[in-house]
Amino acid sequence: MALKYFHKPPGYYNCAQAIYKAFQEEFRITNDEINECSKYGNGKAKGGNCGAYHAALELLKDKPELLAEFTRRFQEKSEHLTCFDIKFNYSISCKNLVRLASDLLEELTPLSSNN
Template sequence: MSRKKSEEYFHVLPENLNCAQALLKGFQKEFTISDAEIEEFRAWGGGRAEGGICGALFAAERLLRQAGKPSIESEFIAATGHRNCPDIKESAFPCPHCVRIADELVEKKL
């Protein structure tokens, strides 16, 4: 059975998950992530992650680091043009696309 992609959880009611949360939700089973952990990531969406990094990238990096997998940051930047949320938004690159790209890049590392 294929998993539901992270983008499918982004800003969907009733949870209304942000980019960081949606990324975690998309990999919840693969990484055994609790709903409480996903809720904790509410604080890191919308450009609020450390250094203004995109929340989807922030969550992806956290997952990969915990799994001992390599970073996706350079590939993410190559695909989106930026690392930080404000820069991504300024370039009019849609947030759902960032979530999709981060999801695809994490999936490739697994």
């Protein structure tokens, strides 16, 4: 689960990095990719999207059949997709967004069942 990496030692990963780190083995993500992903935290992902959401979409980019379902479920719980809208409307905490993205990835991808 990604929460064990979110803002915790030793890496103090942001939302996007926590998702990448949690699924590192299953998706063959390198440490360099996790470090590079740091630029997507704090609303800096494409379109201002939530970093946890953005990271999950990146992991699913080769699985188009899952992208729409992931987005539907994520937005159903978060109400919004952009970091600004989520924070402005107090719809869900960053911690819970990391949990949500991680849980949805586990549900939708059979490879991640060990996480």
